[in-house]
Amino acid sequence: MASLIGFYSLIFGLFSSSVIIFLSILNFRNTNSFDKKILTFTSLQLFFVIVSFLGLIFSFINSDFSNETVYNHSHTTKPIFYKISGTWGNHEGSLLLWLLVLTLFIFVFLIKSKEQSKQYRILTLLFQQVIIIGFFIFLIKTSNPFNYIFPVPKEGLGLNPILQDPALAIHPPILYLGYVGSSIIFSSTLAATSLNYISKKWAAHIKIWVLISWIFLTLGILLGSIWAYYELGWGGFWFWDPVENVSLMPWLALTTLLHCILILEKKLLFTSWVIILSISTFTLSMCGTFLVRSGILNSVHTFANDPERGLYILIFLFCLIFLSLFIFFFLHKSQDNKDYNFFWLSKETSILINNWFMMYFLSVVLIGTMYPIFLEVITTEKISVGPPFYNKLIIPFLIPFLFAMAIGPKLKWIKSNLQDKMNLIILLIISFLLSLLIIKNTNLNFLLNTILVTSGFYLFFITLRDFFIKGFNKLSQNLAHFGFSLFILSILLNNIFSSEIITNLKIGEKFQKDNIEINFEGVKKKSINNYDTIIGKFKIIDFNGSEEVLEPELRIYNQPNIVTSEADIKTDLFTDKFMTMNLVQNEDYFNIRYQVKPFMIWIWLSVLLISLGGLLSLLNRRNEN
Amino acid sequence: MKIKIFLVFIIVFFLTVFFVLYKGLQNSNIYTPDTSQKKDIPFFKTKIFYSEKMISSEEIFKNDKFYLLNIWASWCVPCRDEHAFLLNLSDSSDLELIGLNYKDKSENAKKFLRELGDPYDFILSDKDGTISIEWGAYGVPESFLIYNKKVVKKIIGPITSKSFLELKKVIK
Amino acid sequence: MKKISYLIIIIFILSLNLSSAKDDDLQNKITKNLRCLICQGQSIYDSDSDFAISLKFLVKKKLDEGQNEQQIYDYFKDKYGDWILYDPEFNKNTYFLWLLPILMFLIGGAIIFKIFILRKN
Numbered sequence: 001m002a003s004l005i006g007f008y009s010l011i012f013g014l015f016s017s018s019v020i021i022f023l024s025i026l027n028f029r030n031t032n033s034f035d036k037k038i039l040t041f042t043s044l045q046l047f048f049v050i051v052s053f054l055g056l057i058f059s060f061i062n063s064d065f066s067n068e069t070v071y072n073h074s075h076t077t078k079p080i081f082y083k084i085s086g087t088w089g090n091h092e093g094s095l096l097l098w099l100l101v102l103t104l105f106i107f108v109f110l111i112k113s114k115e116q117s118k119q120y121r122i123l124t125l126l127f128q129q130v131i132i133i134g135f136f137i138f139l140i141k142t143s144n145p146f147n148y149i150f151p152v153p154k155e156g157l158g159l160n161p162i163l164q165d166p167a168l169a170i171h172p173p174i175l176y177l178g179y180v181g182s183s184i185i186f187s188s189t190l191a192a193t194s195l196n197y198i199s200k201k202w203a204a205h206i207k208i209w210v211l212i213s214w215i216f217l218t219l220g221i222l223l224g225s226i227w228a229y230y231e232l233g234w235g236g237f238w239f240w241d242p243v244e245n246v247s248l249m250p251w252l253a254l255t256t257l258l259h260c261i262l263i264l265e266k267k268l269l270f271t272s273w274v275i276i277l278s279i280s281t282f283t284l285s286m287c288g289t290f291l292v293r294s295g296i297l298n299s300v301h302t303f304a305n306d307p308e309r310g311l312y313i314l315i316f317l318f319c320l321i322f323l324s325l326f327i328f329f330f331l332h333k334s335q336d337n338k339d340y341n342f343f344w345l346s347k348e349t350s351i352l353i354n355n356w357f358m359m360y361f362l363s364v365v366l367i368g369t370m371y372p373i374f375l376e377v378i379t380t381e382k383i384s385v386g387p388p389f390y391n392k393l394i395i396p397f398l399i400p401f402l403f404a405m406a407i408g409p410k411l412k413w414i415k416s417n418l419q420d421k422m423n424l425i426i427l428l429i430i431s432f433l434l435s436l437l438i439i440k441n442t443n444l445n446f447l448l449n450t451i452l453v454t455s456g457f458y459l460f461f462i463t464l465r466d467f468f469i470k471g472f473n474k475l476s477q478n479l480a481h482f483g484f485s486l487f488i489l490s491i492l493l494n495n496i497f498s499s500e501i502i503t504n505l506k507i508g509e510k511f512q513k514d515n516i517e518i519n520f521e522g523v524k525k526k527s528i529n530n531y532d533t534i535i536g537k538f539k540i541i542d543f544n545g546s547e548e549v550l551e552p553e554l555r556i557y558n559q560p561n562i563v564t565s566e567a568d569i570k571t572d573l574f575t576d577k578f579m580t581m582n583l584v585q586n587e588d589y590f591n592i593r594y595q596v597k598p599f600m601i602w603i604w605l606s607v608l609l610i611s612l613g614g615l616l617s618l619l620n621r622r623n624e625n
Numbered sequence: 626m627k628i629k630i631f632l633v634f635i636i637v638f639f640l641t642v643f644f645v646l647y648k649g650l651q652n653s654n655i656y657t658p659d660t661s662q663k664k665d666i667p668f669f670k671t672k673i674f675y676s677e678k679m680i681s682s683e684e685i686f687k688n689d690k691f692y693l694l695n696i697w698a699s700w701c702v703p704c705r706d707e708h709a710f711l712l713n714l715s716d717s718s719d720l721e722l723i724g725l726n727y728k729d730k731s732e733n734a735k736k737f738l739r740e741l742g743d744p745y746d747f748i749l750s751d752k753d754g755t756i757s758i759e760w761g762a763y764g765v766p767e768s769f770l771i772y773n774k775k776v777v778k779k780i781i782g783p784i785t786s787k788s789f790l791e792l793k794k795v796i797k
Numbered sequence: 798m799k800k801i802s803y804l805i806i807i808i809f810i811l812s813l814n815l816s817s818a819k820d821d822d823l824q825n826k827i828t829k830n831l832r833c834l835i836c837q838g839q840s841i842y843d844s845d846s847d848f849a850i851s852l853k854f855l856v857k858k859k860l861d862e863g864q865n866e867q868q869i870y871d872y873f874k875d876k877y878g879d880w881i882l883y884d885p886e887f888n889k890n891t892y893f894l895w896l897l898p899i900l901m902f903l904i905g906g907a908i909i910f911k912i913f914i915l916r917k918n
Contacts (some may be wrong), residue, residue, distance in 0.1 A: 235844045241838050296646070298654040299838040307650045314650070318643045325639070352912070356905045363901040371894045373649040381890055382656075384832045386840065386883025393898055500825075565845075573768050582845045591845060656834040656880055730846060754851030755858065761876040763834045763848050 003067045006055025007146035012043075013048035013103070014136040016041050017129050024122045024129075034118045038125065039110055045132075046103045053087075053100050056145050060087050065156050068147035069093060075158035075559040077530040085169030090144035091293060091309075094172055099135045101180040102128070109184055109209075117207060123191035124184075130184050130323075134316045141310045144542035158205075158559030161531065167227040175247065179285040181213025182250060185257070187277055190324060194331045196598035198275075206278075208553030208621060210261055212255050215614040221247050222607045229569050235595045237580045237603070240387045242297040245369045252362040253281040259351050262496070269348065272334055274353075278322045280497030286317045292446045296373060350408025364393045395452065402455035402488065405481065406462045413562075427465070431457035442496055449496070456492050459485035476620060480613025485606040487606035490599040500595040506588060517541040518594055531557040536581050540594065550579040550594075576600040658761065663775050667759040674726055674734070674748035685747070691720045691796050692771040695745070696757055698729045699737035701765040707783035708741050714789075715744035719796050724748040727757055727765050770795060827856050827869055830883045841884060 020041045028034040056069070061082045065071045067149040074083055075089045086172065088097045106128040113121050139145070162168075188206055192198045229237040238244060257277040263269050291297050294310020370383045376382055410424065435453035439446060462481035470478060503511045512518075520538040526533045534554040539545050553566040563583065570577040578595040641656035670681045686692055692750060695711060697704045714724050724745035726734050731750070751757055770792060778795060780788050819848045828842035841856075852873075856901045859869050873881050885891045 028837050043852055061691075232843075236843070239838070239843075258842075290646070294650055295654055296649050310650045311647070314643065314646055318639065321639055322636075325635060329628070356902075356909055359905055360898065360902040364898040367894060367897050371891075373652075374645050375890055375894075376652055377645045377648040379890065382880040382886050383890065384883050385894065386882055387834065388828070388830055388884035389894075393895075394882075397902070442816065569665075584845070584850065656877075658877070728851075753854050754847065755855045758851055758855055763877070767914065 002055040002058035002062070003064060003146045003148065006059070006340065007144070008051040009048045009052035009204075010136065010140060010146070013045050013052065013135065014097075014140070016045035016048060016152045017133050017136065021126065021129050024126050027086050028119060028122050032118065034121060034246075034325070035538055038122070039061075040109055041105050042125070042471045043102075048076050048106045049100050049103045053096055055622040056096060057084055058088050059146075059537070060084060060591055063156065065154070066148055066150070066152040068144075068149050069145045071149060071156045073159050074156040075291050075530065076155060077559065078159060079529060081166075082159060082164045083171065086163075088172045088536075089163045089168070091160055092139070092143045094176070095135065095139050095143055096145050097173060097176055097447065099139060099178060100133065101176050102132050102183060105180055105184050106187075112208075113205065116202075117195075118199065120195055120197050120202075123194060124188045124365070127187035127190050128183065130319070134319075138309075138312055138316065142306070142312050152341040156559070158557070159529075160560065161555065161562050161564045162231055165227060165231055167223050168231070171220060171223040171227060172280050174216055174223060178213045178215075178217025178254075179250065179288075180219050180532045181209060181216060181617075182254065182278075182282045182285050184209050185213065185278045185322075186320075189278035190327050193275055193327050196331075196333055197563075198264075198271050199359070200268055203261050203268075203274075204621075207261045207265060208618065210254065210258050211614050211618045211621075212326070214251075214258055215618070217254060218607060218611045220616070221251060222604065222611075229565075230569055232267045233599060234580070234593070235567070237497075237600075240368070240390045241299050241574055243299045246284075246291050249362060249369075250281050250284040250288065252358050253277055255282055256355050256358040256362075257281060259354055262347060263351055265486050272332065273544060275328060275332060276551070279328070283317070283321055283324070286313070286320065290314055290317055291369070297369070320554060325370045346411060347409070350404065350411055353404045353408060354401075357397060357404070361394060363509060364390060367508050368393075385414055396448070396486070399451055402459045402485075405484070406455075409477075409481075410462075420523065423465075424462070427461045428454075428458055431455075431461060436494070438493075444496065447544035450476070453489075453492055453496075456485065456489040460489050472563060478613070479616060480610050483609030483613060484604060486609065490602035490606055494597060494599045494603065498595065500593065502591070502593050504584065504587075504589045504590050506590075511592075514593075515543040518592065520590075520592070529564070530559060531555045536590065538594075540577065540579075548577055552578060552579045552581045554581060554583060573601065574598060598624070633677075656763065658763070658779070658781060663777060664761075666771055667774060667776050669756050669759045671756050672750050672752075674724070674731075674750045680749070685723065686771060686774055688773050690772070692723055693770060693792070694718055694723045694725060694759070694760070694769045696725045696727050696762055696765050696767045698727045699733040699766050700729065701727075703783040704766045705741065707766055707785075708744070710784040710789045711744035712742050712788075715794065716747070717793075717796065721746045725748045725760075727747075727777075728754050729750065761794060823866065824857055824860055826851075827860075827866060828853055830870070831856075831873060832881050832883055833879060834877060 002155040012574065020038060023035060023038050023041065027038060029613045030601040045199070056067075059067045059070045060074055061078045063070065063074055065074075069090060069092045073093075073578075074086050078086070087093045106125060110121060110125065122506050127618045172477045173238070185206060188209070192206075221244075226238070228244075229235065257274065260270050260274050260277060264271060273601055290310060290313040292299075293313060296302075296310060317386075372383050372385055376531075384545045387406065401447075407424070410420070434457050435450050438453060459481070461487050463478060466474075466478050467482070499514075500518065501511070501513050503513075503518070503520065505511055505518070506524055509521055510517055517540070520539045521539055523534050523536050527537065532555070534556075535551050536553070538550045538552070539547065540550060548570060550570060555564045555566055556562075557564065559562065565580050565582050567578055567580045569579075570615050576595075576597045578593075578597055581592045582591040582593075584591050666682065666686060668682050670679055672678065673680050693714065711722065714720060722745045724747070726748055728751065749756070757763075757765075759769075760767075764782075766783050768784060769776050769778040770780075778792070780792075784792070799857065825842060829840050830863040831841040831852060833839045833841050833846060833852075835846055835848050836844045839849075839851045856869060859872070864872075870882060879890070887895055903908060
């Protein structure tokens with residue numbers, strides 16, 4: 001029943017789209033005021049999509065296995081929380097969530113943009129409806145979440161256990177808020193370009209949307225990383241996996257856009273560049289959807305693969321690209337402030353340099369992700385592009401990037417203030433000595449790592465100092481940049497000081513390496529709801545005086561029958577102790593991994609700081625208005 | 626003019642990208658081994674399954690004779706499916722069947738053969754899976770048809786009725 | 798500006814030869830660069846599948862035999878093709894992969910440079 005209502009709601013939602021388009025075109029030329037009926041129908045459309053989404057949630061909660069999506073991804077023994085989160089833990093449901101956010105955002109956009117011109121609002125709505133219709137048809141035609149199966153199965157197939165996790169339950173909605181937020185930026189940029197509407201006022205208005213999607217995208221990626229860290233069970237948090245890359249690409253474009261919008265807002269510069277960035281952000285989001293949903297790439301996080309779906313998104317994606325190209329080349333007239341004089345040492349320069357590096361990083365990720373597909377089509381040879389490729393191309397460029405980021409905002413002062421120049425140099429020397437001290441005792445490549453860590457520390461000190469100099473002035477920018485320096489520094493130190501022990505142990509055995517002894521004291525077995533678990537007990541003795549008990553788990557889920565390994569992580573302010581155990585086929589020992597990972601928590605916290613910076617900037621704007 | 630050339634360039638670029646991605650959709654995203662090349666057989670030394678004695682590949686493979694090396698294990702389910710084909714092949718006198726027992730417990734493997742019949746002329750054991758890697762295998766079962774110390778044919782996964790007929794044809 | 802670009806090139810070259818001394822680290826480094834063929838996007842190091850376990854064992858064996866990193870990569874490449882290497886080698890198939898990003902960087906730099914020159918005149 002709920003499925004039926006859900007399905008018809010979808011049809012009505014699609015129907016509303018055509019009414020909205022009809023009314024909008026009518027309203028676009030005829031009258032001066034915005035037609036209230038359009039808003040009514042937009043809210044109606046939102047209502048239908050919400051009903052449809054609730055219909056799917058109800059089917060999941062009631063374990064209605066006559067619904068194919070529920071049958072494929074749920075099970076009666078699953079906890080209620082994961083029944084609900086299972087709604088968007090699959091291809092069909094997650095697309096419905098996309099659609100929900102799409103309609104929600106355009107509704108909010110219409111309400112919040114009353115002071116903008118009528119034509120601009122309507123045109124934005126029209127472009128957004130094109131995207132919405134595309135997704136409606138995609139959903140109904142290729143991935144209907146409400147397919148009926150008969151005879152009705154008694155039991156569902158269950159949700160992949162590694163997806164039964166709190167962080168992953170909220171990861172997709174947050175990430176989609178970010179992805180889909182970029183659709184509003186896309187539509188409104190196209191509208192503003194067509195109408196020659198780009199102005200400082202427009203920049204101020206669109207900046208809110210940029211900030212919103214940027215914050216959500218940042219948090220979404222963070223949640224995904226945290227999940228990968230403790231659930232995928234090998235202690236890394238970023239694998240340069242294609243699916244991770246496709247979320248990073250829009251983030252890079254969006255971050256660049258965020259910086260450019262600031263300039264556009266104040267000086268009316270870089271208008272063409274802002275348009276290109278807005279278009280590419282959404283295009284990259286869509287491109288990500290294509291890569292993930294079509295199964296064209298081999299990844300650790302795959303969805304159900306279906307070339308037909310891939311083909312549909314591909315065609316849709318390229319329709320949007322060509323539409324944007326048309327608008328950009330034929331309707332765009334540059335509104336740049338021609339009289340403005342660039343000066344070498346100015347804020348604009350530093351933003352340009354930031355853009356330059358960000359675009360480089362973006363191109364590395366983009367090329368690394370897409371290249372294997374191209375090579376295979378052209379030469380039929382298969383290659384893999386993995387972490388070493390990204391490390392080699394990104395890390396050396398990180399150094400000038402960090403220095404530029406540290407000095408960039410200070411360029412004006414360098415010219416005028418001698419005292420400050422001295423301070424900057426002193427900080428540089430301190431950073432250098434500090435890194436020298438750190439790297440000296442490791443067996444890493446000395447020169448590269450010292451310079452790298454120096455640049456990290458330098459940015460850290462300079463942004464830290466800014467809190468004292470500037471106080472609450474520009475707090476949001478400071479906070480974000482400080483967060484970023486902390487982020488880079490934590491990752492660097494984490495990489496340098498991580499250590500691990502991998503060994504095979506039987507119950508009762510112990511293993512010693514360097515200063516650490518691992519005692520495998522025993523296992524206990526438990527039976528919980530939808531899985532059985534084997535919990536190992538390990539006592540870790542550090543000869544420097546500390547002792548720790550870690551209890552990693554092996555879970556044997558019943559539906560589907562999958563064994564997962566749950567890491568046990570002891571987190572404190574400076575280090576994470578991370579342990580997993582795994583069964584080895586046909587053997588009576590377990591494969592044990594024990595890792596000491598310093599500063600892990602600071603990686604998460606620093607990303608939170610970065611988003612907090614964005615949030616502050618958003619709140620600031622609210623106050624100004 | 627300049628902008629027109631640029632536009633044409635961009636459009637051609639995106640059309641190419643579209644075409645490549647469209648083509649890419651039809652390719653498989655998982656590892657598919659190259660089965661066309663006729664590679665030399667690797668050199669290796671391993672234990673004989675029944676006697677614990679070491680033997681090297683040179684002692685096993687002679688010229689002018691067909692060999693079928695079959696990687697199997699008692700815990701591997703698809704191996705049971707292909708077993709009937711192997712039994713059938715073992716009747717043919719032109720072909721020597723060599724089993725490579727992959728990461729298996731010896732009792733289990735012996736039980737497996739007692740239950741289903743032993744098609745092999747000769748069995749080698751591969752306790753740690755390294756011999757299979759020498760052959761470029763990445764799972765069980767896999768079969769290699771060998772002639773004159775070259776792999777003439779490679780079958781990934783269980784032998785099916787189709788690949789069985791092909792094998793027969795090649796041997797004749 | 799020129800000095801900086803020299804510095805970048807030098808650092809870049811140095812980073813290509815990152816190598817660590819310990820055997821254990823080397824084994825981890827190698828297994829991190831090998832793709833688990835039967836998994837979805839995992840390295841041998843990360844995976845606990847049968848295939849990965851055998852490969853880890855073999856890498857260790859080959860290191861003990863005194864083979865170096867490159868020899869081991871070549872061995873696996875010969876058996877399974879380029880697909881198994883996460884760190885693509887610089888050859889005719891990957892010229893574009895390695896050089897295109899660098900080219901993009903240079904083009905980006907040129908555009909920024911042009912903006913200044915044009916604006917000044």
